[in-house]
Amino acid sequence: MPNLPATYVTTALRGGVVSLGASPFPQDALGDDTVVIKTDHLGICRADTKEILGSRDVMEDRGPLFGHELVGAVAFAGTATGFQEGDLVTLNPNITPTRTTGFAEYVFVHGTKEQLDQAVVRVPEPRLRDGVWMPEPFACIVHALGKLLELTRLPSLRGKRVGIIGAGCAGLMFAMYARHLGAVVAVFNRGEMRSAFARRQGILAEGESHSLADARTPAQQGRFDIVIVAPTIATTELLETAAGLAADGAVLFVYGGTRNGDSFPVGQVNIDALRRQERIESVRYRGKRIRVSGAYGCLRQDYEEGFRLHAEHPHAFPLEKLTSRRISLDEFPGRVMEIAAGAADFPGKVLITISPARTPDR
Ligand SMILES: NC(=O)c1ccc[n+]([C@@H]2O[C@H](COP(=O)([O-])OP(=O)(O)OC[C@H]3O[C@@H](n4cnc5c(N)ncnc54)[C@H](OP(=O)(O)O)[C@@H]3O)[C@@H](O)[C@H]2O)c1
Structure with missing residues (x-):
C-alpha cells in the first residue's frame, strides 16, 4: 500500500456554503477501480461559483463540477485502472460522476478501465508544475x-x-x-x-x-x-x-x-x-x-491536442499568463465565497497551490 495519510484536507459545498476540514482517509475506497490523485494545483472556474449560487444546471451523467480543474500525481492506482503511482495527471470531469471534489488534497475517481482512460488524462509536460496552467x-x-x-x-x-x-x-x-x-x-x-x-x-x-x-x-x-x-x-x-x-x-x-x-x-x-x-x-x-x-465539454483527445498546441506553439498559447492570483487551500473557502457573491473579482484564473506533501500521519 502506498504511503497515504490517515487524514486529508478537503472541502464541502453545502447549502451555498464552502467549508474546509480534515477527513479520515477512506482506505476502504481504495478498490481495483479507483485512482487517487494527490493534487498539486487547482483552478477556480466560473462553474464552481455558479454551483455555490445554485445558478447552474447539474448534468446527471457527469455530476457537479465543483472542483474539477486540477493537476496532480497518482497516489494510488487500483489494479484494474491502467495507471501507476506517480503518473502526472489531470481530470476530465465530463466522463463519470463517481468522483470526489478536486478542492482537496486528494481526489478519488472510480470507474471502469474505459471510463478512467477518458476521465484521468496523463500530462505529457513534466515541467507543467513550473509554469502551471489548467488543461481542462x-x-x-x-x-x-x-x-x-x-x-x-x-x-x-x-x-x-x-x-x-x-x-x-x-x-x-x-x-x-x-x-x-x-x-x-x-x-x-x-x-x-x-x-x-x-x-x-x-x-x-x-x-x-x-x-x-x-x-x-x-x-x-x-x-x-x-x-x-x-x-x-x-x-x-x-x-x-x-x-x-x-x-x-x-x-x-x-x-x-x-x-x-x-x-x-x-x-x-x-x-x-x-x-x-x-x-x-x-x-x-x-x-x-x-x-x-x-459546444459543450471535451474529450480526452481534446486534452492531447491542447498539450500538443501548447508544446509546439508556446508563444501562440501563453496559457500560464492567464493566472492572475495564487492562493492556498486554506484561503480558498473565503475567497471563492467572495467571488461568488461578487465581493471580489479577479481577471484570468485564480489558482490554488497545494502545499508540499504533508508527512503521512500514521
Ligand atoms: N461550453 C463549455 O463546454 C464550457 C466549458 C467551460 C466553461 N463554460 C462557460 O463559459 C463561461 C465563461 O467562463 P470563463 O471561465 O471565461 O469565466 P470568467 O473568466 O469568470 O469570465 C466571465 C466573463 O463574463 C463576462 N460577464 C459576466 N456577466 C456579464 C454580463 N451581465 N454582461 C456582459 N458580460 C458579462 C465578464 O465580463 P466582466 O469582465 O465585465 O465582468 C467576463 O468577461 C461560463 O459560463 C462557463 O460556465 C462553458
Missing part, C-alpha cells in the same frame, strides 16, 4: 473550435473575422486558438479590468481588445463571420449584441452560460439543448440569416 478549460476550447469547424465544414479560420463576447478565461483562450487558426479576432468585454489584464499580459493586442459598448456601435454591425458568446450568462441582450455583430450568413456560436429552456431568437431555437447536443441551426434575425451553434 483549454481542452473545452480546443473541443469547441474543432466542433465549430466540423459543423460549418470550414477547413480553418484563415481570413475569417471572429468576434468574441467576454474577455474571461474562455474568451481569451478562444482568441488565442482562433488567431492560431488564421482568424482576425476582436474581443468585446463589459468591464475594463479583464481587457486591461489581457493587454498587460500580452494575450490581446491593443487593436483586438474592445469594450462591449463598442460592439453595439454602427461601425461593428455585421462585421464578423463568426461570433463566439462566452460570458458567465448568455443573456438575451448579449445574444442580440452578438447577432448584431454577425454578418449575413455568419455563425453565432454559444459557449457560455445557458440554462435549460433558454432560446434565441426568443421562442425559436432552444440554445441550451443545441449547445449540449452540439448542433447547428439556421435562423432569420432582423433580415439576416444566422447559423446558431454551440
